Amino acid sequence: MKPIEDLKAEHDGILLMLDVLERMSERITAGESVPTDHVRQVLDFLQVFADKCHHGKEELLLFPAMEEAGVPKEGGPLAVMLSEHGRGRQFIGEMKNLVNSYEKGESGALLVFTTPALQYVDLLRSHIWKENNVLFPMAEKAVPADKLKLIGEQFDRFEKEEIGQGTHEAFHEMIDKLSKTYL
Ligand SMILES: [Fe+2]
Numbered sequence: 001m002k003p004i005e006d007l008k009a010e011h012d013g014i015l016l017m018l019d020v021l022e023r024m025s026e027r028i029t030a031g032e033s034v035p036t037d038h039v040r041q042v043l044d045f046l047q048v049f050a051d052k053c054h055h056g057k058e059e060l061l062l063f064p065a066m067e068e069a070g071v072p073k074e075g076g077p078l079a080v081m082l083s084e085h086g087r088g089r090q091f092i093g094e095m096k097n098l099v100n101s102y103e104k105g106e107s108g109a110l111l112v113f114t115t116p117a118l119q120y121v122d123l124l125r126s127h128i129w130k131e132n133n134v135l136f137p138m139a140e141k142a143v144p145a146d147k148l149k150l151i152g153e154q155f156d157r158f159e160k161e162e163i164g165q166g167t168h169e170a171f172h173e174m175i176d177k178l179s180k181t182y183l
C-alpha cells in the first residue's frame with residue numbers, strides 16, 4: 001500500500017476508536033457502567049496503534065522526508081502536527097493515571113477520566129482532518145514518487161519491528177468488537 005493511503009486507512013481505524021471513546025465517556029457521565037477492561041483496551045489501542053505505530057511512522061519517516069523535500073519543520077504545519085502528537089501523549093498519560101486510580105478504589109476517578117478523554121477525541125479528530133486535507137496533499141506534492149515508494153517499504157518494516165507481526169490485525173479485531181458494543 002502507498003504510504004499516504006496506509007496512514008489514511010489507519011486514520012479511519014483511529015476515528016472509529018475515537019467514536020468508541022466518546023460513547024464510553026457519555027455512558028460514564030450518564031452513570032452507566034463501562035467495564036474497565038474496555039477502557040484499558042481503548043487506551044492500549046491509542047498508545048500502541050495510534051501513537052507508537054501511526055505517529056511513529058509520521059514522525060520518524062514521513063515528516064523527515066517532507067523536511068528533506070523543503071517543507072520547513074519550524075513554524076509550519078509540521079511543527080503543529082508534532083506538538084499535537086505531544087499533547088495527545090499527555091492526554092493518554094492522564095487517562096492512564098485516572099484509570100489506575102479508579103482501579104485502586106478511587107471511585108470518582110472514572111468520571112474525571114472523561115475530561116481528558118473528550119479533549120483527546122477533539123484534538124485527534126481535528127489533527128486527522130488537517131493531515132488528510134492539508135499535510136498529506138502537501139507531502140504528495142513535495143516528496144518525489146520514488147522516495148514515497150521507499151517510505152512505504154520502511155512503514156512495513158517499522159510496523160513489524162515496533163509492534164510485531166499480527167498486532168495490527170489484532171487491533172483491527174479490537175476495533176470491530178468495541179464498535180459493535182458501543183456504536
Ligand atoms: Fe499525526
Ligand SMILES: [Fe+2]
Nearest residue numbers: 007054058131
Ligand atoms: Fe496521522
